[in-house]
Amino acid sequence: DIQMTQSPSTLSASVGDRVTITCRASQSISSWLAWYQQKPGKAPKLLIYKASSLESGVPSRFSGSGSGTEFTLTISSLQPDDFATYYCQQYNSYSLPTFGQGTKVEIK
């Protein structure tokens, strides 16, 4: 199995901050990585797929980068609606899907 490790586990930030979350894969997954946002009591929402492709309707302040084993999700200017938990997920065709453990973005 490919293990996905996110850092940090919790992040405290203020509105307007630039926020970066890192996701590392235990082996190369090329660009087969997605990012999701989850709010309490709600289903996850797809933000980014194929490492850097923005899902339709997702604000442009969200961006993704990386390939191989290291990936980042960046929020350019944190908005009140962005306080949530974020998960990465690999979907490399040579292995089964796995999620990172999540990063909770809290109000500072």
Add this chain to the structure above:
Amino acid sequence: QVQLQESGPGLVKPSETLSLTCAVSGYSISSGYYWGWIRQPPGKGLEWIGSIYHSGSTYYNPSLKSRVTISVDTSKNQFSLKLSSVTAADTAVYYCARGDYMDVWGKGTTVTVSS
């Protein structure tokens, strides 16, 4: 637009089989995509349970493989999850979703395992 809706019992007794169905609207399952199940225990992260391809091929989380069956009913445009020999550790919100990267999710259904 494409919508997914989970349904099934909210309470299951230990050692019994959990059975859930995901009804799909706005898209024909037989047209393509993987269709999967994901769960989230209270206060914890997301765990992929397994997926079925539109052709019927199935893929399961190795940690659950011996207890999981996912099937598809194209005539009803729905797919199903069965998890046998459940314990309290299987208490979770269960989601169904479309795709290898999951672009459409159901709202989730809470399943509690308790006698």
